[in-house]
Amino acid sequence: MKPLAKVLFYPRYRIEKDLKMKIFTKETLETIENMRAKEAHKYLGVGLSTLWSFVAQKRIKAYKISDRVTIFKKSELDAFINGGAK
Numbered sequence: 001m002k003p004l005a006k007v008l009f010y011p012r013y014r015i016e017k018d019l020k021m022k023i024f025t026k027e028t029l030e031t032i033e034n035m036r037a038k039e040a041h042k043y044l045g046v047g048l049s050t051l052w053s054f055v056a057q058k059r060i061k062a063y064k065i066s067d068r069v070t071i072f073k074k075s076e077l078d079a080f081i082n083g084g085a086k
Contacts (some may be wrong), residue, residue: 033073033074034063034071034072034073034074035071035072035073035074035077036069036070036071036072037051037052037062037070037072040072040077043074043077044077044080044081054080059080060072060076060077060080061073061076
């Protein structure tokens with residue numbers, strides 16, 4: 001992961017512009033609290049099918065908002081990265 005100081009000096013307007021254009025850089029992903037699958041797999045650095053495999057194995061918890069929308073909490077993804085997953 002990038003050092004926190006690098007993120008703090010990243011211009012806020014650029015993050016908002018990147019999010020609006022759906023450009024998912026490491027800096028923009030670190031500002032998001034909840035992520036969709038497309039953002040979460042890039043944040044973890046794994047493929048989309050691998051992310052869904054982790055969900056099926058109950059290694060990562062996914063929250064179903066509606067029939068077509070599933071989100072992942074960034075705090076739980078961070079715990080998974082740091083080895084604190086269930």
